[in-house]
Amino acid sequence: MEVQVRSMGGERAMRAKPRKFLVVDDHPLVRHGFALSVGEIHPDAQIIEAGSLVEALEVAARVRDLTLVLFDLSLADRQGRDGLRRMVDALAGVPLLVISGSDDVADIVDSVRMGAKGYILKTSSTAVLEHAISLALTGETFLPLPRAVLSGNVAADTARPTGQILDRLTDRQRDVFQLLLAGHSNKEIARELGVLEGTVKVHVRAIMQKLGVRNRTQVAVVAARAGCFPEEV
Known part of the structure; x- marks a missing residue:
């Protein structure tokens, strides 16, 4: 298991129940980069990292008060739409944002149709990530501008x-x-x-x-x- 938990808020996070974000990506550097970016956006947040669909599903089952999930569309143990569908079902309403290197329109449209609250390209800036998270937490959907x-x-x-x-x-x-x-x-x-x-x-x-x-x-x-x-x- 490569599930990692990072607390970004120090003493202030201890005084109040922190938001909990799950970052799912099978590339450690990419995963850690997103975790750090989320921590910058929400300094008091608890960031949980998972390196596979199996680990992510385990976290979803164990941590019942997740705030939001960032989910790689192309995990080594479960590629594309099937993995996304299983994760959305397991979250039971917790907002999920897809993170992906693909800017294919079909990937974007299908991800949203299957329940994702947005689609973030891995080349996006922290400002774009912050905006996408903000929209997802208010029930809205973020879509990128695919190069295609x-x-x-x-x-x-x-x-x-x-x-x-x-x-x-x-x-x-x-x-x-x-x-x-x-x-x-x-x-x-x-x-x-x-x-x-x-x-x-x-x-x-x-x-x-x-x-x-x-x-x-x-x-x-x-x-x-x-x-x-x-x-x-």
Whole structure:
């Protein structure tokens, strides 16, 4: 077993019940790097490390008050979707963020469909990780900007011209749409655009209606397939 527990908060963590994060990756340096980054974001957190799906499932069964899990999509003992499905089921509602070196749109979409609250590329910055964790802890979903989408390398049978989506939206709805795809909350969008949060909610509902989707995740999926993500996270 390579399960490791790190307490990042010292005496202050002893006085209050710390958040507990599980980092699952079979590469020790990568795993430790993510653990250190989470510790920087949440200094009082208890960070548990696991090097395999078996170890991660053992932690999930033993530690009932996990706050969030970072889960490598390609573990040596269980590759891809099957391992993710088993982990999501074992967590029973604890938010999970996939960490992966793959920016394939299918991997991203399938991960979210199977219950992940986001997908973080291993090349992402600590700021992106912090934003993804923040969204996941409030029940929202974080999606990255895969290089395959930005470069236009999306399968022809799933891609639709960007114009077919953007042409349906008003200028203000396009502004909201781009910020929504970047993972911003309604409050953040309102602050960025200098409007009321209620106004943003109206625009978001209108965007969903025009795209024929029911939630923010589906908006992102449609955008990924159409190749119309913003240039930066």
